[in-house]
Amino acid sequence: MEAGSAKWQRNLFIATFIIPTFVFFGVFTIYPVVKGLYYSMFDWSGMSQTKDFIGLGNFRDMFKDPIVWRAIGNDYFLVVGKIVGIMVLATFFAVALTRFKFKMAGFFRSIFFIPNVISVVVIGVLWNFIYNPQIGFLNAFLSLFTDEKVTITWLGFTNHTIWMLLPPAVWAGIGFYMILLIAAIQNIPASYYEAADLEGASQWKQFKDITVPLIWEQMKVSVINIMMTTLNGSFVIVWIMTEGGPDNSTQVMGSYLYQMAFRQYHFGFGAAIGVLILVLSLITTVVLQRLLRHETVELS
Secondary structure, eight states: OHHHHHHHHHHHHHHHHHHHHHHHHIIIIIHHHHHHHHHTTEEOOSSSSOOEEOTTHHHHHHHHOHHHHHHHHHHHHHHHHHHHHHHHHHHHHHHHHHHSOOTTHHHHHHHHHGGGGSOHHHHHHHHHHHHOTTTOHHHHHHHTTSSSOOOOOTTOOTTTHHHHTHHHHHHHHHHHHHHHHHHHHHTSOHHHHHHHHHTTOOHHHHIIIIIHHHTHHHHHHHHHHHHHHHHHHTHHHHHHHTTTOSTTTTOOHHHHHHIIIIISOOHHHHHHHHHHHHHHHHHHHHHHHHHTOOOOOOOO
């Protein structure tokens, strides 16, 4: 009886943690996904009482829409740009602040992390001022090197405005991933680097043969997280800075979903875009998991 009672108490203890988590996951993840898939089957404004079932009609219309394909391209452009920009800079700063003994390393960590505690809306507004053609910092800086005042409309180019969204997106994400990599680097025993120094290994060789293999798992997690947050969260900075323009040139899937569902009241079409975001996120995650698969190196 005592053994059975102890087992029952153990199971009850486990259930008290699992059940609330499962309920939370079901209400805030499973249910919205299922509901979104359901709404994607209807021609519905989102406001009326009646919904017309059209099956896969929204998906057929979606794949015929050139703006959808442009939005997908922009999303993956931002994914690649952010992964490269954030990972290169975050890794560089993480290594610099751990491997090279800066007296003010703590200060610089705080400075680099500031963008992560600022709202994305604030970041978008800030960079709008930086790019402002009349009073922006960027034009004012360039004017120092020219005879005439520079008044470039940085967010007004149909073919190149999407490039201007990369600097604020990268700047906003460096701090978090830098801290993540710093924590991983600090767990590497100093004896590894001391042995490498004794053997005459250069700093680059130590980085390539010691640092990268031992923090690879954290780097992989960072890459996948950047991808997920970009495909699912680029909407805010795009909408604040450009509202998807000019001429839909900076639309991403999230911003086009918002425009179609809440501006043009094609809620079923917007739900179909939401399903597409989910599917592409899952596929991209699987692909990245395979591409970044690497033999785990454990500390001994």
